[in-house]
Amino acid sequence: MAQGALPGFRDFYPEQFAERAYIMDVWRRVLRRYAFSEYDGPPLEPLDLYRKKSGDELVGQLYSFTDKGDREVTMRPEMTPTFARMVAARANSLRKPVRWFSIPQLFRYERQQKGRLREHFQLNADIVGEASVTADAELLSIALDIMREFGLTSSDVRAGVSDRRLLQALVLEAGASEDALSAVYAVIDKRGREPVAISREKLEKAVGSSHVADKIDEFLGITDIDNLFQRYGAVESIAQHLDRLRAYFQYLNALGFADWVKLDLSIVRGLAYYTGIVFELFDTAGEYRAICGGGRYDTLLETLGGVDLPALGFGMGDVVVGELLRSRGMIPATPPRTDYWVAGEEEALTPQVMSVAAELRRHDRSVEYSLKPQQLSRQLKSAAAAGASHAVILKTERFAAGEVTVRNLEAGTEQSMPLEDFINSL
RNA sequence: GUGGCUGUAGCUCAAUCGGUUAGAGCACCGGUCUGUGGCACCGGGGGUUGCGGGUUCAAUUCCCGUCAGCCACCCCA
Incomplete structure (x- = not known):
């Protein structure tokens, strides 16, 4: 038998290429409706570009090597650092807000599993230079519009929404210390993927008090913004974030996506650089991992490019989207191509x-x-x-x-x- | 990186208790068809049974290793 592609890599025969082309066509079509411009960068980058952000720990999962010029390089694992560099280099001359998208092929040296290979194509859409919550609504609207363009409905896919600032205020209000925050986030992020008892145990350990853990458990269960407001609206440190989130829901309603969005405070997003509203898209049947994830990262351009500009964006991979659409027979058959x-x-x-x-x-x-x-x-x-x-x-x-x-x-x-x-x- | 399951033709599968030349359907190529396709019938190519080793008179079958795939963990593009 002939040697196949490397583990985690795909051969795209015409049938598979047609599926990939269909997905990318939909992405481009929708992004153009939102007046985004397409860009790209190099698939190979200096290893340091990712060290700076994530530290040596993640370097082991990068597809990296030393090139013939003795440089440490890596196949890009994500687009955001490249994007940040490109925007930062021309920050002064770009019309704001910047609305750019890209469909890079990304790489990661990890054992493959369902919905996750060593390579995938990922739509990246970002907005730079706008701090107001209207931009957050606009961004999520794009991701949801793509789902709709694929033929999916709000009964197929939902967006879970949270806000890092709100979560932080709630956790602090519950009585946790600032030092415990990242540990608490890690536990919250895992919630739903491990047994309740273990999750609870870890939470108590993180905050050092069962009383505080109770309070955190309580607000995590709230999925309605109004309930949250009734409960915490009087607390000044929390109310300002609730107001913003309420406006966010109102705007999404105006954009036509009220049915698609629900509050879910357990959504944290693994990446440390998110600073505000974050979201993930899931299939409602719960068969697949997250279809899409994103949010606001107002300090990242400062960190990576030395430019102080607010920014937000999301990524959507072709693997999970393809699995979802294929399982539902929602990828159109390739029409005869010979006239x-x-x-x-x-x-x-x-x-x-x-x-x-x-x-x-x-x-x-x-x-x-x-x-x-x-x-x-x-x-x-x-x-x-x-x-x-x-x-x-x-x-x-x-x-x-x-x-x-x-x-x-x-x-x-x-x-x-x-x-x-x-x-x-x- | 850790653990579990699975590997026979391009695809889906078969092969008695371990038994001698590993079969079938689909797909592909061709013939019937000096002439207008899909149908039908007939034929053809295609396999180191993932790979390597072991046990045995004999291994697709049993054992070990390895590689690959799937699933989960880790982690999250």
Whole structure:
């Protein structure tokens, strides 16, 4: 058996490529509706670009090596640092807000599993230079619009929404110390993926008090912004974040996505650089990992590029989206890609077959013909197998008189006409 | 990186208790068809049974290792 692709990498045969192209077409179509511009960067980057943000710990999961110039390089594991660098370099001259998207192929050296390979294509959409919550609503609207464009509804996919600032205020209000925050976030992030008792135990350990853990458990269970407001609206440190989140929901309602969004304070996002509203998209059946995740990262451009600009963005991978759509039969079949199959009654007509094919191609038609001498019946069999919608048949005597026969392969009907008339009718 | 399950033709699968030349359908190529496709019938190519080793008179079958795939963990693009 022939050696396959490397583990975690995919060969895209035409059928799979068609699926990938469909997904990317939808992404581009929707992003253009939101007036985003497409960009790209290098697939290979200096290792330091990622060290700076995540530390040496994550370096072990990068697809990195030393190049022939003795540089430590890595296949890009994410797009945000590249994006931040590019924006920072031209920060002063770019019209704000910057609305850019990209569809990079990303790499990570990890053992593959469902919905996760060593390589994937990920839509990245980011907005830079706008701190107000309208931008957050606009951003989530894009991700949801993509779901809708795929044919999914709010009963298929939901967005869970939270806010790091709100969560922090609530956790502090519950009585946890600042030092405990990151440990608490880690526990909250895992909630739902491990047994309740273990989660609870870890939470108590993180905050050092069962009373505080009780209070955290209490607000995590609230999934309605109004309930949260009733309970904590009087607390000044919390109320300001609730007001913002309320506006966020109001804007999403105005954008037409009220049914798709729900408050979920357990959404933290693993990445440390998020600073505000964060969200994740899930399939409601719970079969797949998160379809999409993103949020606000107002300090990252400062950290990476030395430019103080608020920013927010999301990523959506092709693997989970493809699995979801495929399982529901929602990827459109590839339409027949051949318009005309030109067939000659005998081998001597080969140059004429080529001339007709060339003329059709000059008219932007997709054209194929038999590259080896074949009986007419065989040629038509090939035409049918190729999914050609029409055959153009050159018969020796008729073609000498300037006529071709155009056969509709789907209907089984055919018509003879002067070649000129046929070409002019295109 | 850790653990569990699984590997036979391009795909889906078969092969008695370990038994001698590993089969079938689909797909592909061709023939019937000096001429207008899909159907039908017939034929053809395609396998180191993932790979390596062991046990045995004999291994697709049993054992070990390895590689790959799937699933979970870790982690989250």
